[in-house]
Amino acid sequence: MATTRGRVGLLTGGGDCPWLNAVIRAVVKTAIFQHGFEVVGIEDGYLGLIENRMHVMTTTEVSNILNVGGTILGSCNKADPENFAVLDNGKWTKRDVTDEVLEHCKQWNLDSLIVIGGDGTMSGAGHLISHGLKIIGVPKTIDNDLEGTETTFGHDTAVSIATEALDRVHTTASSHHRVMVVELMGRYAGWLALRAGLASGSDVILIPEIPFDLDVVARMCQKRSTRGKRFTIIAAGEGAAPRGGAMVVDHRDESSPDPIRLGGVAKYLANEIEKRSGLESRSMVLGHVQRGGTPTAYDRILATTLAHHAVELLAAERFGELVVIRKGAIDSVPIASIAGKVRTVALDDPMIRAARGVDTCFGDA
Numbered sequence: 001m002a003t004t005r006g007r008v009g010l011l012t013g014g015g016d017c018p019w020l021n022a023v024i025r026a027v028v029k030t031a032i033f034q035h036g037f038e039v040v041g042i043e044d045g046y047l048g049l050i051e052n053r054m055h056v057m058t059t060t061e062v063s064n065i066l067n068v069g070g071t072i073l074g075s076c077n078k079a080d081p082e083n084f085a086v087l088d089n090g091k092w093t094k095r096d097v098t099d100e101v102l103e104h105c106k107q108w109n110l111d112s113l114i115v116i117g118g119d120g121t122m123s124g125a126g127h128l129i130s131h132g133l134k135i136i137g138v139p140k141t142i143d144n145d146l147e148g149t150e151t152t153f154g155h156d157t158a159v160s161i162a163t164e165a166l167d168r169v170h171t172t173a174s175s176h177h178r179v180m181v182v183e184l185m186g187r188y189a190g191w192l193a194l195r196a197g198l199a200s201g202s203d204v205i206l207i208p209e210i211p212f213d214l215d216v217v218a219r220m221c222q223k224r225s226t227r228g229k230r231f232t233i234i235a236a237g238e239g240a241a242p243r244g245g246a247m248v249v250d251h252r253d254e255s256s257p258d259p260i261r262l263g264g265v266a267k268y269l270a271n272e273i274e275k276r277s278g279l280e281s282r283s284m285v286l287g288h289v290q291r292g293g294t295p296t297a298y299d300r301i302l303a304t305t306l307a308h309h310a311v312e313l314l315a316a317e318r319f320g321e322l323v324v325i326r327k328g329a330i331d332s333v334p335i336a337s338i339a340g341k342v343r344t345v346a347l348d349d350p351m352i353r354a355a356r357g358v359d360t361c362f363g364d365a
């Protein structure tokens with residue numbers, strides 16, 4: 001089919017994950033084969049728009065990438081057009097580079113953009129929409145913390161990876177009669193730790209939404225020990241924090257719109273639990289492995305269907321919308337209504353109630 005419907009720019013923003021290529025593939029193929037758009041791939045998320053790095057994509061470029069991790073377009077979780085960090089005399093300063101972005105879109109004749117990303121990317125999209133760009137969003141993040149959608153693609157694969165890690169730690173914890181604390185990603189939301197903790201039957205699940213009491217956690221480990229279960233598995237979200245205390249910050253990255261990089265809560269927990277309970281404790285951080293490897297079948301299907309819907313919205317010129325899953329069905333919401341919001345776990349979430357039902361401790365009682 002001749003390319004007559006205009007040019008759409010495509011970018012992947014934020015932390016990468018193995019499902020991005022599945023979306024890129026579906027967007028490019030559907031846009032070209034079904035609707036006759038021309039697709040321009042923007043390299044490294046908003047950074048490519050800022051630095052004017054992009055290229056016209058072909059369907060050949062996206063063949064054989066459905067199950068390949070990462071993103072063929074590259075990504076960046078730092079480049080925010082409104083607050084772009086520039087190193088000036090050894091100091092990071094923020095500049096508004098929106099005008100450059102608009103100029104580059106004009107140079108490339110981009111009529112519209114499809115942006116694939118999480119909360120940071122959608123905040124950037126909200127800003128660009130307010131400057132007249134026509135944007136459609138596709139929700140991606142392993143954290144599952146994007147407002148407006150029940151699930152984001154990428155989360156399921158991260159949950160599977162984390163579950164497998166927790167399963168594997170079970171055996172060594174059991175052999176050595178230890179407390180094993182496994183730190184999982186998720187930033188300020190506990191979806192990943194909650195789901196992987198539930199799926200692996202972790203004895204303690206600690207999430208940012210429920211501040212923990214160290215004595216309660218230590219008592220749970222001792223209780224298990226005296227009941228003959230001489231090991232305890234703890235799934236801890238990186239944003240979990242003690243009651244009245246703060247999240248553990250690993251470092252600050254001043255070039256990033258959100259400079260906080262969490263990390264270290266597992267080590268802190270293992271030290272404190274050992275001190276309080278006398279039980280030998282170890283910690284491990286699963287880290288970026290949660291964002292690598294091949295996507296689950298569920299994520300591939302979700303990525304392809306969400307991407308397809310995004311192109312349908314594009315063809316119908318329904319701009320400013322984020323494709324979402326609501327009540328189990330594909331739908332869309334205005335990006336402006338969700339930009340800048342974080343979706344956390346509700347305290348009465350059925351998964352929390354089910355976990356409590358099987359005596360899982362959340363460190364709060």
Ligand code: F6P
Binds near residue numbers: 077
């Ligand atoms: O948002 C995705 C995520 O993997 C978070 O779970 C984690 O806190 C953060 O990104 C890590 O960021 P970076 O890749 O900059 O280390």
